[in-house]
Amino acid sequence: MRWLKSWKTRTLLILAVVGPGFITANVDNDAGGIYTYSLAGAQFGHSLLWSLIPITLALIVIQEMSARMGAVTGKGLSDLIREEYGFRATFLMMVMLVAINLMNVVAEFIGVATSVELFDVSKYISVPIAAGLVWLMVTKGNYKSVEKIFLTASFFYVCYIVAGFFAHPNWPDALRATVAPPSRHVFSNKGYIYMLIGVIGTTIAPWMQFYLQASVVEKGVTAREYKTSRLDVILGCVFTDVVAWFIIVACAATLYVAGQHNIENGAHAARALKPLAGEYAFLLFGAGLFNASLFAASILPLSTAYTVCEGLGFESGLDKKFSEAPVFYWLYTILVGAGAVAVMFIPNRLLIKVSVLSQVLNGVLLPPVLIYMLLLINKSSLMGKYVNSRIFNIIAWVTTAILIGLSITWAMVGQ
Amino acid sequence: MVAEIALSSILGAPVHDGSGSVAGRVREAAISPQHDPACISDLIVKTSEGDRLLAAKDVISLQGGVIKARGKAQEWSPLVSSDGLLFLERDLLDQQIIDVSGRKVVRVNDVDLLPEQINGNIRLRIGRVDIGLRGAVRRLLKGLAPKGAVEALASRMPEKMIPWEAVDLIETDPARRVRLKLEYGRLSKLHPADIADILETLAPAQRGAVFESLDQGVAAEALEEIDPKMQVDLMTSIDSDKAADIVEEMDPDAAANLLGDLPQETSDDILEEMEPAERQEVSELLAFHENTAAGHMTTDYIALPPDATVGDAIDRLRAFEGEVETISSIYLVEANETLVGSVALVSLALAPAGTRLSSLTPEHVIYCEAGASEKEVAEMFDKYNLLALPVVDEHKQLTGVITADDVISILRSRL
Numbered sequence: 013m014r015w016l017k018s019w020k021t022r023t024l025l026i027l028a029v030v031g032p033g034f035i036t037a038n039v040d041n042d043a044g045g046i047y048t049y050s051l052a053g054a055q056f057g058h059s060l061l062w063s064l065i066p067i068t069l070a071l072i073v074i075q076e077m078s079a080r081m082g083a084v085t086g087k088g089l090s091d092l093i094r095e096e097y098g099f100r101a102t103f104l105m106m107v108m109l110v111a112i113n114l115m116n117v118v119a120e121f122i123g124v125a126t127s128v129e130l131f132d133v134s135k136y137i138s139v140p141i142a143a144g145l146v147w148l149m150v151t152k153g154n155y156k157s158v159e160k161i162f163l164t165a166s167f168f169y170v171c172y173i174v175a176g177f178f179a180h181p182n183w184p185d186a187l188r189a190t191v192a193p194p195s196r197h198v199f200s201n202k203g204y205i206y207m208l209i210g211v212i213g214t215t216i217a218p219w220m221q222f223y224l225q226a227s228v229v230e231k232g233v234t235a236r237e238y239k240t241s242r243l244d245v246i247l248g249c250v251f252t253d254v255v256a257w258f259i260i261v262a263c264a265a266t267l268y269v270a271g272q273h274n275i276e277n278g279a280h281a282a283r284a285l286k287p288l289a290g291e292y293a294f295l296l297f298g299a300g301l302f303n304a305s306l307f308a309a310s311i312l313p314l315s316t317a318y319t320v321c322e323g324l325g326f327e328s329g330l331d332k333k334f335s336e337a338p339v340f341y342w343l344y345t346i347l348v349g350a351g352a353v354a355v356m357f358i359p360n361r362l363l364i365k366v367s368v369l370s371q372v373l374n375g376v377l378l379p380p381v382l383i384y385m386l387l388l389i390n391k392s393s394l395m396g397k398y399v400n401s402r403i404f405n406i407i408a409w410v411t412t413a414i415l416i417g418l419s420i421t422w423a424m425v426g427q
Numbered sequence: 428m429v430a431e432i433a434l435s436s437i438l439g440a441p442v443h444d445g446s447g448s449v450a451g452r453v454r455e456a457a458i459s460p461q462h463d464p465a466c467i468s469d470l471i472v473k474t475s476e477g478d479r480l481l482a483a484k485d486v487i488s489l490q491g492g493v494i495k496a497r498g499k500a501q502e503w504s505p506l507v508s509s510d511g512l513l514f515l516e517r518d519l520l521d522q523q524i525i526d527v528s529g530r531k532v533v534r535v536n537d538v539d540l541l542p543e544q545i546n547g548n549i550r551l552r553i554g555r556v557d558i559g560l561r562g563a564v565r566r567l568l569k570g571l572a573p574k575g576a577v578e579a580l581a582s583r584m585p586e587k588m589i590p591w592e593a594v595d596l597i598e599t600d601p602a603r604r605v606r607l608k609l610e611y612g613r614l615s616k617l618h619p620a621d622i623a624d625i626l627e628t629l630a631p632a633q634r635g636a637v638f639e640s641l642d643q644g645v646a647a648e649a650l651e652e653i654d655p656k657m658q659v660d661l662m663t664s665i666d667s668d669k670a671a672d673i674v675e676e677m678d679p680d681a682a683a684n685l686l687g688d689l690p691q692e693t694s695d696d697i698l699e700e701m702e703p704a705e706r707q708e709v710s711e712l713l714a715f716h717e718n719t720a721a722g723h724m725t726t727d728y729i730a731l732p733p734d735a736t737v738g739d740a741i742d743r744l745r746a747f748e749g750e751v752e753t754i755s756s757i758y759l760v761e762a763n764e765t766l767v768g769s770v771a772l773v774s775l776a777l778a779p780a781g782t783r784l785s786s787l788t789p790e791h792v793i794y795c796e797a798g799a800s801e802k803e804v805a806e807m808f809d810k811y812n813l814l815a816l817p818v819v820d821e822h823k824q825l826t827g828v829i830t831a832d833d834v835i836s837i838l839r840s841r842l
Contacts, residue, residue, distance in 0.1 A: 086630030094521050099536065099566040232656060234631060325534040
């Protein structure tokens with residue numbers, strides 16, 4: 013019976029540590045991400061699927077470093093940047109993060125509005141209610157309760173996997189396209205390159221590193237429990253890219269095959285699915301988009317509030333009351349409120365420009381964040397024996413160089 | 428009245444030596460804690476020939492953002508090692524410190540220095556540490572705008588300062604702690620619950636460092652108030668004999684709870700190192716199940732025979748070695764330890780010295796059995812308005828006492 017007991021302890025230990033990695037990776041599939049993947053499937057069928065495996069690996073490498081730094085130092089990323097690189101560097105990053113995330117929050121509320129409009133509910137009703145829910149959940153909850161809600165929302169992404177089955181894709185072709193890169197002539201298509209860069213660009217966002225490290229710290233993961241945290245990160249990255257795979261495959265099997273290559277947003281993809289894959293696929297895509305948008309609309313402002321408070325020295329944390337951490341909760345409130353208001357009252361064409369600008373800023377912020385992370389994780393005064401091994405360093409630096417190159421290109425090219 | 432000079436305005440400022448030419452720029456300001464922990468001992472100047480130590484007594488003036496010194500730059504001693512020196516830019520600026528007067532952990536934005544003229548020499552005293560907006564603005568705009576403008580803006584900001592005497596630095600290297608004479612004398616005078624709050628805010632490495640430096644008695648009291656998970660982390664990171672010393676100073680029930688939470692090996696090691704009497708007490712308590720009455724009781728109580736007098740009781744109180752503030756009643760036991768009565772402290776204070784204790788106890792003494800559940804214990808406290816509840820075994824012999832603070836902890840974990 014002893015092996016049973018050790019499995020029980022092992023599972024409890026995993027459950028005690030799992031959360032931050034899984035949640036952060038899944039927020040990747042926000043309204044913008046879902047749109048990008050749907051578009052990739054609709055425009056290029058299966059020919060982009062091969063990029064998912066390298067992307068997952070790159071994501072795991074970067075996320076693992078954030079989680080490791082959080083567990084070993086017990087401090088968030090902006091804390092570390094402040095202590096090692098000074099006030100000004102930290103302040104500039106915080107300003108950009110707030111700007112980027114405000115625009116992202118707008119994109120998420122657009123996701124909420126459009127997904128609910130699929131069921132004929134006006135955005136003037138759905139957005140305020142969503143904003144209210146999101147605000148209440150965070151101000152009235154503590155870390156544990158909020159984490160449970162986020163984990164549930166993460167699992168809800170399974171609906172895309174189910175939708176994928178309803179689309180009746182060509183399984184052998186999809187699987188082959190996942191492991192084998194396509195023939196060379198595909199790369200001469202400019203649109204294909206843009207799409208490829210877009211898919212990579214939406215996957216790794218600078219704010220994710222701050223959020224992951226801060227939640228690992230708030231959860232109280234220590235260096236000893238770190239290995240389980242690593243498992244949490246890997247599981248999260250794999251799951252989120254499996255979901256992405258299914259989104260691409262579902263759209264490829266329906267929209268691409270039917271010749272419908274242009275979709276305007278994630279909700280449009282859901283609507284276009286209805287005649288091709290049935291009512292259920294439509295519902296699943298719609299509900300999936302709603303879940304993803306609401307989920308991201310809660311996490312992005314939260315991540316920003318954490319990061320800014322940490323870096324500039326204000327009290328922060330879900331376990332504190334409003335009066336104990338005013339800057340934290342006010343920043344969160346303003347971000348959610350401004351995002352919701354913007355979606356309701358600013359015209360669409362301006363909002364599209366806003367989302368383009370946020371991509372550009374992402375591309376500008378990612379290089380310094382990644383470089384700081386790599387410098388910090390190699391300091392033995394901070395990490396002790398948990399610094400990067402030589403092999404890991406080579407992989408990490410190469411991945412970073414590629415990502416930086418791609419994200420700068422993406423920023424310059426726009427969408 | 429000498430105006431304060433901000434550290435940020437000195438760092439990077441050009442230094443003119445006795446011949447009037449620019450010798451270099453200020454890289455650091457250093458304090459030598461063994462000589463004078465409140466004044467700057469040297470400025471580290473970056474010259475073309477490496478870093479040089481400019482003794483503070485050789486500084487003629489600091490006005491106008493330019494440092495004027497006497498002597499030739501080549502005559503200033505080169506910087507050999509930073510052992511025993513506290514560097515303000517590296518070790519203080521942007522780092523976390525303990526604000527003893529505010530009883531929290533804060534981050535340093537800037538430091539205000541007070542230049543004093545003594546016998547024609549300048550003495551740079553550390554005035555106050557800036558943790559607010561004023562310092563933030565100065566650090567942010569330094570070098571970007573003319574000095575006058577920066578100062579004007581900064582002085583409009585509300586100031587949030589801590590006097591240098593109320594600052595306790597945090598240093599994780601034990602050897603350096605000794606060299607810098609970091610003894611946490613001021614921190615130790617705070618209430619244990621406040622010390623525990625401060626320790627809980629720190630990152631694990633810093634927490635361990637500060638905890639190790641505390642006096643055993645203070646450490647034990649603070650440990651009792653710390654979150655159980657952090658208690659475990661702290662106790663597993665120090666040597667068993669030191670841990671044993673601390674556990675011996677703790678209340679037996681808190682000690683038993685702590686040892687019960689530790690991994691078996693660690694708690695065995697600690698028990699081995701303890702004095703036999705304390706080890707006995709704690710082991711007995713450890714044998715009881717955590718969630719019963721016996722699991723929350725302490726064995727530190729005062730019991731006297733019923734024919735003892737008030738005078739005897741007060742003598743016993745004076746000689747009591749445990750935490751005498753937790754005593755609210757004295758218990759009366761027969762020779763075989765059976766519980767027969769209880770006398771409240773108030774009654775002792777009001778009765779004349781010769782009164783027999785048996786005349787001060789109520790008819791029915793309230794007690795509970797060792798196996799009673801937490802719920803029953805809480806109900807009794809509520810029903811009888813108790814401050815303490817004696818616990819007896821199956822032979823009605825007094826084995827321990829549950830105090831109100833334990834019940835409050837139980838109830839809070841359910842709230």
